[in-house]
Amino acid sequence: MLRAEGKAVHQCDSGWVPVFVDQEQSISLMSVGFLLEKPDEAVVWRGPKKNALIKQFVSDVAWGQLDYLVVDTPPGTSDEHMAAVDALRPYSPLGALVVTTPQAVSVGDMRRELTFCRKTGLRVIGVVENMSGFVCPHCTECTNIFSRGGGEELARHAGVPFLGSVPLDPELTRSLEEGRDFIQEFPQSPAFPVLSAIAQKILNETPAQLS
Amino acid sequence: MLRAEGKAVHQCDSGWVPVFVDQEQSISLMSVGFLLEKPDEAVVWRGPKKNALIKQFVSDVAWGQLDYLVVDTPPGTSDEHMAAVDALRPYSPLGALVVTTPQAVSVGDMRRELTFCRKTGLRVIGVVENMSGFVCPHCTECTNIFSRGGGEELARHAGVPFLGSVPLDPELTRSLEEGRDFIQEFPQSPAFPVLSAIAQKILNETPAQLS
Numbered sequence: 001m002l003r004a005e006g007k008a009v010h011q012c013d014s015g016w017v018p019v020f021v022d023q024e025q026s027i028s029l030m031s032v033g034f035l036l037e038k039p040d041e042a043v044v045w046r047g048p049k050k051n052a053l054i055k056q057f058v059s060d061v062a063w064g065q066l067d068y069l070v071v072d073t074p075p076g077t078s079d080e081h082m083a084a085v086d087a088l089r090p091y092s093p094l095g096a097l098v099v100t101t102p103q104a105v106s107v108g109d110m111r112r113e114l115t116f117c118r119k120t121g122l123r124v125i126g127v128v129e130n131m132s133g134f135v136c137p138h139c140t141e142c143t144n145i146f147s148r149g150g151g152e153e154l155a156r157h158a159g160v161p162f163l164g165s166v167p168l169d170p171e172l173t174r175s176l177e178e179g180r181d182f183i184q185e186f187p188q189s190p191a192f193p194v195l196s197a198i199a200q201k202i203l204n205e206t207p208a209q210l211s
Numbered sequence: 212m213l214r215a216e217g218k219a220v221h222q223c224d225s226g227w228v229p230v231f232v233d234q235e236q237s238i239s240l241m242s243v244g245f246l247l248e249k250p251d252e253a254v255v256w257r258g259p260k261k262n263a264l265i266k267q268f269v270s271d272v273a274w275g276q277l278d279y280l281v282v283d284t285p286p287g288t289s290d291e292h293m294a295a296v297d298a299l300r301p302y303s304p305l306g307a308l309v310v311t312t313p314q315a316v317s318v319g320d321m322r323r324e325l326t327f328c329r330k331t332g333l334r335v336i337g338v339v340e341n342m343s344g345f346v347c348p349h350c351t352e353c354t355n356i357f358s359r360g361g362g363e364e365l366a367r368h369a370g371v372p373f374l375g376s377v378p379l380d381p382e383l384t385r386s387l388e389e390g391r392d393f394i395q396e397f398p399q400s401p402a403f404p405v406l407s408a409i410a411q412k413i414l415n416e417t418p419a420q421l422s
Contacts, residue, residue: 001316040322040325042323042324042327043288043289044288044330046289046293074285074286077255078254078257078290079289082255103384104388105387108250111250111251112252114251115252115253136349136354138350139347139349143345143348143381144381145345145356145381146381146384170354170355170356170357173356173357174358176315176316177358
Protein backbone atom coordinates (compact mmCIF):
# COMPACT_ATOMS: atom_id res chain seq x y z
CA MET A 1 0.00 0.00 0.00
CA LEU A 2 2.89 2.37 0.72
CA ARG A 3 5.06 1.18 -2.19
CA ALA A 4 7.64 -0.14 0.26
CA GLU A 5 7.79 -3.73 -0.99
CA GLY A 6 11.31 -4.94 -1.58
CA LYS A 7 12.90 -2.24 0.60
CA ALA A 8 15.51 -3.41 3.09
CA VAL A 9 16.24 -2.63 6.71
CA HIS A 10 19.81 -1.58 7.58
CA GLN A 11 21.74 -1.60 10.82
CA CYS A 12 23.16 1.52 12.45
CA ASP A 13 24.82 2.20 15.80
CA SER A 14 21.50 2.79 17.54
CA GLY A 15 19.71 -0.21 16.02
CA TRP A 16 17.73 -1.11 12.89
CA VAL A 17 16.99 1.83 10.59
CA PRO A 18 13.30 1.74 9.64
CA VAL A 19 12.16 2.05 6.01
CA PHE A 20 11.16 5.60 5.01
CA VAL A 21 8.17 6.02 2.72
CA ASP A 22 8.86 9.55 1.50
CA GLN A 23 11.79 11.92 0.95
CA GLU A 24 10.83 13.96 4.02
CA GLN A 25 11.04 10.81 6.15
CA SER A 26 7.64 11.73 7.64
CA ILE A 27 6.54 8.07 7.78
CA SER A 28 8.90 5.29 8.87
CA LEU A 29 7.96 1.62 8.73
CA MET A 30 9.08 -1.65 10.25
CA SER A 31 7.71 -5.03 9.22
CA VAL A 32 8.83 -8.62 9.25
CA GLY A 33 8.34 -8.42 5.47
CA PHE A 34 11.49 -6.28 5.19
CA LEU A 35 13.54 -8.97 6.92
CA LEU A 36 12.59 -11.79 4.54
CA GLU A 37 14.73 -12.68 1.58
CA LYS A 38 11.72 -13.34 -0.70
CA PRO A 39 8.31 -11.61 -0.46
CA ASP A 40 6.45 -14.95 -0.82
CA GLU A 41 8.29 -16.50 2.09
CA ALA A 42 5.97 -17.70 4.88
CA VAL A 43 6.87 -16.74 8.44
CA VAL A 44 6.21 -20.18 9.92
CA TRP A 45 6.92 -19.13 13.47
CA ARG A 46 5.36 -20.20 16.72
CA GLY A 47 4.45 -17.67 19.43
CA PRO A 48 7.76 -17.25 21.32
CA LYS A 49 9.70 -16.31 18.19
CA LYS A 50 7.00 -13.84 17.11
CA ASN A 51 6.91 -12.33 20.61
CA ALA A 52 10.67 -11.81 20.60
CA LEU A 53 10.56 -10.01 17.26
CA ILE A 54 7.66 -7.76 18.32
CA LYS A 55 9.68 -6.73 21.40
CA GLN A 56 12.68 -6.00 19.16
CA PHE A 57 10.51 -3.87 16.87
CA VAL A 58 9.80 -1.62 19.85
CA SER A 59 13.23 -1.61 21.53
CA ASP A 60 15.83 -2.26 18.79
CA VAL A 61 14.58 0.04 15.99
CA ALA A 62 16.10 3.53 15.75
CA TRP A 63 12.67 5.18 15.59
CA GLY A 64 13.96 8.59 16.63
CA GLN A 65 11.40 11.21 17.66
CA LEU A 66 7.89 10.05 16.73
CA ASP A 67 4.55 11.82 16.93
CA TYR A 68 2.65 8.54 16.71
CA LEU A 69 3.57 4.88 16.63
CA VAL A 70 0.81 2.89 14.96
CA VAL A 71 0.83 -0.89 15.49
CA ASP A 72 -1.44 -2.65 13.00
CA THR A 73 -2.39 -6.06 14.41
CA PRO A 74 -4.37 -8.96 12.96
CA PRO A 75 -7.73 -9.61 14.65
CA GLY A 76 -7.49 -11.87 17.68
CA THR A 77 -6.33 -11.93 21.27
CA SER A 78 -3.21 -14.05 21.18
CA ASP A 79 0.59 -13.84 21.13
CA GLU A 80 0.92 -10.81 18.82
CA HIS A 81 -1.50 -8.75 20.89
CA MET A 82 -0.07 -9.71 24.27
CA ALA A 83 3.48 -9.11 23.05
CA ALA A 84 2.62 -5.66 21.63
CA VAL A 85 0.74 -4.59 24.77
CA ASP A 86 3.60 -5.81 27.00
CA ALA A 87 6.31 -4.15 24.93
CA LEU A 88 4.50 -0.80 24.75
CA ARG A 89 3.26 -0.60 28.34
CA PRO A 90 6.36 1.33 29.57
CA TYR A 91 5.51 4.04 26.99
CA SER A 92 1.89 4.52 28.22
CA PRO A 93 0.16 3.93 24.87
CA LEU A 94 -2.75 6.21 23.95
CA GLY A 95 -4.94 3.17 23.48
CA ALA A 96 -6.53 0.77 21.02
CA LEU A 97 -8.50 1.72 17.93
CA VAL A 98 -10.93 -1.14 17.31
CA VAL A 99 -12.00 -1.58 13.67
CA THR A 100 -14.87 -3.88 12.74
CA THR A 101 -17.00 -4.57 9.69
CA PRO A 102 -20.75 -4.26 10.29
CA GLN A 103 -21.84 -7.90 10.29
CA ALA A 104 -22.46 -9.96 13.42
CA VAL A 105 -19.55 -12.42 13.02
CA SER A 106 -17.09 -9.56 12.85
CA VAL A 107 -18.71 -7.63 15.71
CA GLY A 108 -18.51 -10.80 17.84
CA ASP A 109 -14.74 -10.96 17.27
CA MET A 110 -14.42 -7.32 18.28
CA ARG A 111 -16.48 -7.84 21.45
CA ARG A 112 -13.79 -10.31 22.50
CA GLU A 113 -11.11 -7.80 21.44
CA LEU A 114 -12.68 -5.22 23.79
CA THR A 115 -12.66 -7.80 26.60
CA PHE A 116 -8.96 -8.33 25.87
CA CYS A 117 -8.32 -4.57 26.15
CA ARG A 118 -10.11 -4.47 29.50
CA LYS A 119 -8.20 -7.51 30.82
CA THR A 120 -4.83 -6.08 29.78
CA GLY A 121 -5.58 -2.54 30.97
CA LEU A 122 -5.41 -1.04 27.47
CA ARG A 123 -7.66 1.97 27.05
CA VAL A 124 -10.00 1.94 24.02
CA ILE A 125 -9.82 5.14 21.95
CA GLY A 126 -12.93 4.10 20.08
CA VAL A 127 -14.63 1.85 17.54
CA VAL A 128 -14.63 2.39 13.76
CA GLU A 129 -17.05 0.60 11.42
CA ASN A 130 -15.34 -0.17 8.11
CA MET A 131 -16.94 -1.39 4.84
CA SER A 132 -20.13 0.27 5.94
CA GLY A 133 -22.45 0.66 2.95
CA PHE A 134 -21.63 0.97 -0.73
CA VAL A 135 -22.85 3.78 -2.97
CA CYS A 136 -23.14 2.40 -6.52
CA PRO A 137 -21.08 4.63 -8.83
CA HIS A 138 -23.57 3.91 -11.64
CA CYS A 139 -26.89 4.75 -9.97
CA THR A 140 -25.81 6.36 -6.62
CA GLU A 141 -28.11 4.01 -4.65
CA CYS A 142 -26.62 2.74 -1.37
CA THR A 143 -26.49 -0.97 -0.50
CA ASN A 144 -25.44 -2.25 2.92
CA ILE A 145 -23.48 -5.21 1.56
CA PHE A 146 -22.20 -6.33 4.96
CA SER A 147 -25.20 -5.21 7.00
CA ARG A 148 -24.95 -1.88 8.87
CA GLY A 149 -24.76 -0.41 12.36
CA GLY A 150 -22.87 -3.25 14.07
CA GLY A 151 -19.94 -1.02 14.99
CA GLU A 152 -22.08 1.69 16.56
CA GLU A 153 -24.10 -0.90 18.48
CA LEU A 154 -20.84 -2.51 19.70
CA ALA A 155 -19.49 0.84 20.95
CA ARG A 156 -22.73 1.69 22.76
CA HIS A 157 -22.86 -1.77 24.33
CA ALA A 158 -19.24 -1.49 25.53
CA GLY A 159 -19.53 2.15 26.64
CA VAL A 160 -16.68 3.36 24.40
CA PRO A 161 -16.72 6.17 21.80
CA PHE A 162 -17.96 5.43 18.28
CA LEU A 163 -15.71 7.28 15.84
CA GLY A 164 -17.46 6.78 12.50
CA SER A 165 -18.58 4.51 9.64
CA VAL A 166 -16.27 4.32 6.63
CA PRO A 167 -18.18 3.43 3.45
CA LEU A 168 -16.82 1.01 0.84
CA ASP A 169 -15.13 2.90 -1.98
CA PRO A 170 -13.54 1.12 -4.96
CA GLU A 171 -11.33 4.19 -5.51
CA LEU A 172 -9.83 3.67 -2.06
CA THR A 173 -9.03 0.03 -2.87
CA ARG A 174 -7.60 1.03 -6.22
CA SER A 175 -5.43 3.76 -4.66
CA LEU A 176 -4.03 1.26 -2.16
CA GLU A 177 -3.46 -1.33 -4.91
CA GLU A 178 -1.52 1.12 -7.03
CA GLY A 179 0.23 2.94 -4.18
CA ARG A 180 -1.41 6.24 -5.16
CA ASP A 181 -2.17 9.08 -2.78
CA PHE A 182 -5.88 8.69 -2.08
CA ILE A 183 -6.10 11.94 -0.09
CA GLN A 184 -4.66 14.00 -2.95
CA GLU A 185 -6.50 12.27 -5.76
CA PHE A 186 -9.99 11.57 -4.40
CA PRO A 187 -11.01 14.38 -2.03
CA GLN A 188 -14.58 13.91 -3.34
CA SER A 189 -14.75 10.24 -2.15
CA PRO A 190 -17.55 9.51 0.36
CA ALA A 191 -14.90 7.83 2.55
CA PHE A 192 -12.81 11.00 2.74
CA PRO A 193 -14.77 13.19 5.19
CA VAL A 194 -15.36 10.19 7.48
CA LEU A 195 -11.67 9.24 7.57
CA SER A 196 -10.72 12.89 8.20
CA ALA A 197 -13.19 13.18 11.07
CA ILE A 198 -11.89 9.95 12.66
CA ALA A 199 -8.28 11.18 12.37
CA GLN A 200 -9.26 14.51 13.90
CA LYS A 201 -10.94 12.79 16.86
CA ILE A 202 -7.77 10.77 17.50
CA LEU A 203 -5.58 13.89 17.18
CA ASN A 204 -7.79 15.54 19.80
CA GLU A 205 -6.86 12.72 22.17
CA THR A 206 -3.18 13.49 21.86
CA PRO A 207 -1.51 14.37 25.15
CA ALA A 208 -0.65 18.08 25.43
CA GLN A 209 3.13 17.59 25.28
CA LEU A 210 2.91 16.31 21.71
CA SER A 211 0.72 19.01 20.22
CA MET B 212 -24.04 -18.30 11.22
CA LEU B 213 -25.36 -21.74 12.10
CA ARG B 214 -27.50 -20.55 15.01
CA ALA B 215 -25.34 -22.53 17.43
CA GLU B 216 -24.40 -19.69 19.76
CA GLY B 217 -24.93 -20.51 23.40
CA LYS B 218 -24.96 -24.29 22.83
CA ALA B 219 -22.83 -26.37 25.15
CA VAL B 220 -20.48 -29.31 24.68
CA HIS B 221 -21.09 -32.39 26.84
CA GLN B 222 -18.84 -35.22 27.84
CA CYS B 223 -19.52 -38.88 26.97
CA ASP B 224 -17.48 -42.07 27.36
CA SER B 225 -15.73 -41.60 24.03
CA GLY B 226 -14.97 -37.90 24.52
CA TRP B 227 -16.59 -34.51 23.95
CA VAL B 228 -19.92 -34.65 22.13
CA PRO B 229 -19.91 -32.04 19.34
CA VAL B 230 -22.80 -29.59 18.88
CA PHE B 231 -25.34 -30.69 16.26
CA VAL B 232 -26.82 -28.03 14.00
CA ASP B 233 -29.89 -29.92 12.81
CA GLN B 234 -32.22 -32.70 13.95
CA GLU B 235 -30.67 -35.17 11.50
CA GLN B 236 -27.25 -34.50 13.04
CA SER B 237 -25.86 -34.03 9.53
CA ILE B 238 -23.53 -31.25 10.66
CA SER B 239 -21.60 -31.40 13.93
CA LEU B 240 -19.49 -28.54 15.24
CA MET B 241 -16.70 -27.95 17.71
CA SER B 242 -15.39 -24.53 18.66
CA VAL B 243 -13.62 -22.92 21.58
CA GLY B 244 -16.70 -20.67 21.75
CA PHE B 245 -18.74 -23.60 23.14
CA LEU B 246 -16.27 -24.00 25.99
CA LEU B 247 -16.47 -20.40 27.22
CA GLU B 248 -18.82 -19.36 29.99
CA LYS B 249 -19.69 -16.05 28.33
CA PRO B 250 -19.75 -15.37 24.55
CA ASP B 251 -17.81 -12.08 24.97
CA GLU B 252 -14.97 -13.75 26.81
CA ALA B 253 -11.58 -13.29 25.13
CA VAL B 254 -9.40 -16.37 24.69
CA VAL B 255 -6.17 -14.72 25.81
CA TRP B 256 -4.02 -17.75 25.17
CA ARG B 257 -0.49 -18.03 23.95
CA GLY B 258 0.50 -20.59 21.31
CA PRO B 259 1.13 -23.73 23.40
CA LYS B 260 -2.33 -23.64 24.99
CA LYS B 261 -4.01 -23.08 21.61
CA ASN B 262 -1.97 -25.91 20.09
CA ALA B 263 -3.03 -28.31 22.84
CA LEU B 264 -6.72 -27.50 22.33
CA ILE B 265 -6.50 -27.89 18.54
CA LYS B 266 -4.97 -31.35 19.06
CA GLN B 267 -7.80 -32.20 21.47
CA PHE B 268 -10.40 -31.06 18.93
CA VAL B 269 -9.06 -33.73 16.59
CA SER B 270 -8.40 -36.55 19.07
CA ASP B 271 -10.81 -36.04 22.00
CA VAL B 272 -14.07 -35.23 20.21
CA ALA B 273 -16.49 -38.10 19.56
CA TRP B 274 -16.83 -37.15 15.88
CA GLY B 275 -18.15 -40.55 14.85
CA GLN B 276 -18.22 -41.37 11.12
CA LEU B 277 -17.62 -38.22 9.07
CA ASP B 278 -17.74 -37.59 5.34
CA TYR B 279 -15.74 -34.39 5.68
CA LEU B 280 -13.99 -32.57 8.49
CA VAL B 281 -13.69 -28.87 7.64
CA VAL B 282 -11.18 -26.84 9.67
CA ASP B 283 -11.77 -23.11 9.26
CA THR B 284 -8.55 -21.27 10.14
CA PRO B 285 -7.73 -17.57 10.41
CA PRO B 286 -5.32 -16.27 7.77
CA GLY B 287 -1.67 -16.69 8.68
CA THR B 288 1.04 -19.27 9.02
CA SER B 289 1.50 -19.64 12.75
CA ASP B 290 0.57 -21.82 15.72
CA GLU B 291 -3.02 -22.59 14.69
CA HIS B 292 -2.00 -23.68 11.22
CA MET B 293 0.97 -25.76 12.33
CA ALA B 294 -1.08 -27.42 15.08
CA ALA B 295 -3.94 -28.28 12.71
CA VAL B 296 -1.60 -29.67 10.04
CA ASP B 297 0.31 -31.71 12.64
CA ALA B 298 -2.85 -33.10 14.28
CA LEU B 299 -4.47 -34.08 10.98
CA ARG B 300 -1.41 -35.51 9.24
CA PRO B 301 -2.11 -39.11 10.44
CA TYR B 302 -5.52 -38.89 8.70
CA SER B 303 -4.06 -37.90 5.30
CA PRO B 304 -6.07 -34.72 4.78
CA LEU B 305 -7.50 -34.03 1.32
CA GLY B 306 -5.78 -30.65 1.34
CA ALA B 307 -6.11 -26.92 1.83
CA LEU B 308 -8.74 -24.71 0.22
CA VAL B 309 -7.18 -21.25 -0.04
CA VAL B 310 -9.67 -18.36 -0.03
CA THR B 311 -8.58 -14.84 -0.91
CA THR B 312 -10.24 -11.54 -1.72
CA PRO B 313 -9.15 -9.99 -5.02
CA GLN B 314 -6.92 -7.13 -3.87
CA ALA B 315 -3.13 -7.26 -3.75
CA VAL B 316 -2.69 -7.12 0.05
CA SER B 317 -4.91 -10.16 0.46
CA VAL B 318 -3.32 -12.06 -2.42
CA GLY B 319 0.10 -11.37 -0.85
CA ASP B 320 -1.03 -13.03 2.38
CA MET B 321 -2.27 -16.02 0.41
CA ARG B 322 1.00 -16.33 -1.51
CA ARG B 323 2.66 -16.86 1.87
CA GLU B 324 -0.12 -19.32 2.81
CA LEU B 325 0.69 -21.36 -0.31
CA THR B 326 4.38 -21.35 0.66
CA PHE B 327 3.32 -22.64 4.09
CA CYS B 328 1.36 -25.49 2.44
CA ARG B 329 4.36 -26.43 0.35
CA LYS B 330 6.72 -26.34 3.35
CA THR B 331 4.40 -28.50 5.49
CA GLY B 332 3.59 -30.94 2.70
CA LEU B 333 -0.10 -30.01 2.60
CA ARG B 334 -1.65 -30.43 -0.84
CA VAL B 335 -3.60 -27.42 -2.18
CA ILE B 336 -7.08 -28.35 -3.46
CA GLY B 337 -7.40 -24.95 -5.07
CA VAL B 338 -7.88 -21.20 -4.75
CA VAL B 339 -11.24 -19.43 -4.40
CA GLU B 340 -11.66 -15.69 -4.95
CA ASN B 341 -14.26 -14.29 -2.54
CA MET B 342 -15.93 -10.83 -2.58
CA SER B 343 -15.31 -10.74 -6.29
CA GLY B 344 -17.45 -8.01 -7.84
CA PHE B 345 -20.79 -6.61 -6.71
CA VAL B 346 -23.89 -6.43 -8.90
CA CYS B 347 -25.95 -3.44 -7.73
CA PRO B 348 -29.48 -4.65 -6.91
CA HIS B 349 -30.83 -1.27 -8.03
CA CYS B 350 -29.27 -0.89 -11.49
CA THR B 351 -27.67 -4.37 -12.08
CA GLU B 352 -24.31 -2.75 -12.97
CA CYS B 353 -21.25 -4.61 -11.63
CA THR B 354 -18.52 -2.85 -9.62
CA ASN B 355 -15.26 -4.55 -8.65
CA ILE B 356 -15.13 -3.04 -5.17
CA PHE B 357 -12.03 -4.96 -4.09
CA SER B 358 -10.39 -5.13 -7.52
CA ARG B 359 -10.73 -8.36 -9.51
CA GLY B 360 -8.76 -11.34 -10.77
CA GLY B 361 -6.21 -11.56 -7.95
CA GLY B 362 -7.29 -15.08 -6.98
CA GLU B 363 -7.06 -16.46 -10.52
CA GLU B 364 -3.68 -14.81 -11.02
CA LEU B 365 -2.48 -16.28 -7.71
CA ALA B 366 -3.56 -19.80 -8.68
CA ARG B 367 -1.91 -19.57 -12.11
CA HIS B 368 1.29 -18.22 -10.58
CA ALA B 369 1.38 -21.05 -8.00
CA GLY B 370 0.34 -23.78 -10.46
CA VAL B 371 -2.73 -24.84 -8.45
CA PRO B 372 -6.37 -25.11 -9.61
CA PHE B 373 -8.56 -22.01 -9.58
CA LEU B 374 -12.01 -23.04 -8.37
CA GLY B 375 -14.09 -19.89 -8.91
CA SER B 376 -14.94 -16.28 -8.06
CA VAL B 377 -17.75 -15.74 -5.55
CA PRO B 378 -19.46 -12.36 -6.03
CA LEU B 379 -20.52 -10.17 -3.13
CA ASP B 380 -24.19 -10.71 -2.32
CA PRO B 381 -25.94 -8.78 0.48
CA GLU B 382 -28.53 -11.60 0.67
CA LEU B 383 -25.76 -14.04 1.57
CA THR B 384 -24.56 -11.76 4.39
CA ARG B 385 -28.13 -11.28 5.59
CA SER B 386 -28.82 -15.03 5.55
CA LEU B 387 -25.70 -15.64 7.63
CA GLU B 388 -26.61 -12.81 10.03
CA GLU B 389 -30.05 -14.20 10.59
CA GLY B 390 -29.12 -17.88 10.52
CA ARG B 391 -31.39 -18.50 7.52
CA ASP B 392 -30.87 -21.18 4.89
CA PHE B 393 -29.33 -19.30 1.96
CA ILE B 394 -29.45 -22.30 -0.37
CA GLN B 395 -33.20 -22.77 0.15
CA GLU B 396 -34.15 -19.11 0.10
CA PHE B 397 -31.94 -17.54 -2.56
CA PRO B 398 -31.36 -20.07 -5.36
CA GLN B 399 -31.42 -17.08 -7.79
CA SER B 400 -28.43 -15.38 -6.09
CA PRO B 401 -25.42 -14.79 -8.37
CA ALA B 402 -23.27 -16.41 -5.67
CA PHE B 403 -25.27 -19.64 -5.78
CA PRO B 404 -24.08 -21.29 -9.04
CA VAL B 405 -20.46 -20.37 -8.23
CA LEU B 406 -20.61 -21.86 -4.74
CA SER B 407 -22.30 -25.01 -6.11
CA ALA B 408 -19.63 -25.43 -8.77
CA ILE B 409 -16.83 -25.03 -6.20
CA ALA B 410 -18.47 -27.59 -3.90
CA GLN B 411 -18.85 -29.99 -6.83
CA LYS B 412 -15.17 -29.65 -7.75
CA ILE B 413 -14.20 -30.49 -4.18
CA LEU B 414 -16.60 -33.45 -4.08
CA ASN B 415 -14.95 -34.74 -7.25
CA GLU B 416 -11.66 -34.80 -5.33
CA THR B 417 -13.07 -37.13 -2.73
CA PRO B 418 -11.22 -40.43 -2.42
CA ALA B 419 -13.18 -43.35 -3.87
CA GLN B 420 -13.78 -45.05 -0.51
CA LEU B 421 -15.97 -42.17 0.66
CA SER B 422 -18.23 -41.81 -2.35
